[in-house]
Amino acid sequence: MPSTLNPRTTSYEFLGPLGALFITLGVPLGTYLLFFACSEESGGCPPTLVPAHIFAALSDGAWWKGLWDTQATLLYLGWYSFCLLSWAIIPGTYVEGTTLRTGNKKQYKINAFPTFILALGLTLGYIYLFGPQSFTFLNDKYPGFITASIIMGVVQAVACYAASFRPGALLALGGNTGNHIYDFFIGRELNPSIGSFDVKTFNEIRPGLILWTLVNISMVCSLAVRRGGFANVTDSLWLVVLFQGAYVADCLYNEPAIFTQMDITSDGFGFMLSVGDLAWVPFVYSLQARYLVFTPVKLGAVRIAAILLVKLVGLYIFRSSNSEKNEFRRGANPKNLKFFTTESGSKLLTSGWWGTCRHPNYLGDLLMSLAWSLPTGFRTPITYFYVMYFAVLLVHRQRRDDENCERKYGKDWKKYMELVPYRIFPYIY
Known part of the structure; x- marks a missing residue:
């Protein structure tokens, strides 16, 4: 080619x-580590094993064979x-x-x-x-x-x-x-x-x-x-x-x-x-x-209701922000959202969810992921690994998106960033 x-x-x-x-x-x-760091076999989450036990397991051929x-x-x-x-x-x-x-x-x-x-x-x-x-x-x-x-x-x-x-x-x-x-x-x-x-x-x-x-x-x-x-x-x-x-x-x-x-x-x-x-x-x-x-x-009724609220708020932000974007891409603008036209002819939203931050769908996604971990309580941070990992993943993806948009829109993207300064978390990041 x-x-x-x-x-x-x-x-x-x-x-x-x-x-x-x-x-x-x-x-x-890391996939194995998360299993052994949070499993009944290793003594809980986190495990109660002392370093001597860990080294003994790693030096035992039977332990390695157990992975197969x-x-x-x-x-x-x-x-x-x-x-x-x-x-x-x-x-x-x-x-x-x-x-x-x-x-x-x-x-x-x-x-x-x-x-x-x-x-x-x-x-x-x-x-x-x-x-x-x-x-x-x-x-x-x-x-x-x-x-x-x-x-x-x-x-x-x-x-x-x-x-x-x-x-x-x-x-x-x-x-x-x-x-x-x-x-x-x-x-x-x-x-x-x-x-x-x-x-x-x-x-x-x-x-x-x-x-x-x-x-x-x-x-x-x-x-x-x-x-x-x-x-x-x-x-x-x-x-x-x-x-x-x-x-x-x-x-x-x-x-x-x-x-x-x-x-x-x-x-x-x-x-x-x-x-x-x-x-x-x-x-x-x-x-x-x-x-x-x-x-x-x-959990009981009260904690279930609180977790459901986090989930539903995240889902609402995710769905409504994506709906705004999809409607706008199809040429519709039922909410009369503000936007500006770039030199290439593309239109960028500057109000509604997309005026609050540049990636509101990521914010909704993160809240929903938090709701997945909240039912485990607060005995260990390990069960919140997904939330932390997902936040890093989305920040990395946001940076890739922004770099692609900067190459695509040039100086218009800088203008857009001035109008919508926050990336994922309004008033924070």
Whole structure:
């Protein structure tokens, strides 16, 4: 493919190759670390193990072998195969993505939500027939499933990186530095595909995201077994499962919305997305539910109402701000929002939610993520890891967005920043 379509990347993110190497090694390690730092097996959250016990475990070959579970690996491969077959077999409409640099548009098959419903139906039916004890294996074999998902993510990242060197591959503008460590991490090819099957979008919202919900259901089953039935499962765990399940269902139902996101339009598919989608999402995001299995928390009506308020405020900000933006993009302006026109002809909102801060949808997202952790109480900060991680992720994404907008709008973007000075948190940041 001509170099004009695949220009050499001249700038780095994530502190360059050294940062990319650190994250490549750190993400798998961090996934395991969050399990052992907050698990019944290691003595609680945080664990009560002293350094001598930790060093003894790390020097024991049996401990390392315990990270591998053949049955968990086969079950994970079966799950991934189920997602692949569902994509191929379940009917779905085709939606065009954004225009590529080649002038073409990819066609994406939309059937993630029916896949979710099918997986949910089969799971609940299985539990109904065989009881909650039949579906505790995701919790019982947690480290083994982590290992299997990491291996799947690494294998796909390696395969896609190797395939990106074939003639005709369209590369990501940010993943063609020539540095193997960095390009492998960030993703070299923009849309690795096998025929009409797009690897990146499939992994983005299917195997890991749906598995996250199934892991949470396994936690409910585990607590039901311990406490003598689903009627005795704590309100805190039900609330976490409800919040996170609704989030997953919303993402899958609105599947076409991902085709305008930076992950799809700009980023290549490398280690960052592959391991992030397949391992980090289901086995880090389910930390709160897993914690509530071995540390049950009873909330009561007042605390449930307070947590619901946080969730609903976040949801309102997220939905209403996105609604303002989408209506404005379609040429409608029912609220008579203020805006100014850039030299390129684009229009930027300067009132409403988008006049309050430059990324109000991120603010709503953060409040909703806080509501996921509040049911765990305040015994440990570890269950609030997702909130802290998500805040860092959104700040990084905001900076990337702002850099892209500055390149796109030039001096008009500086004018916009004067009109809307706050990035995510009004009057704070």
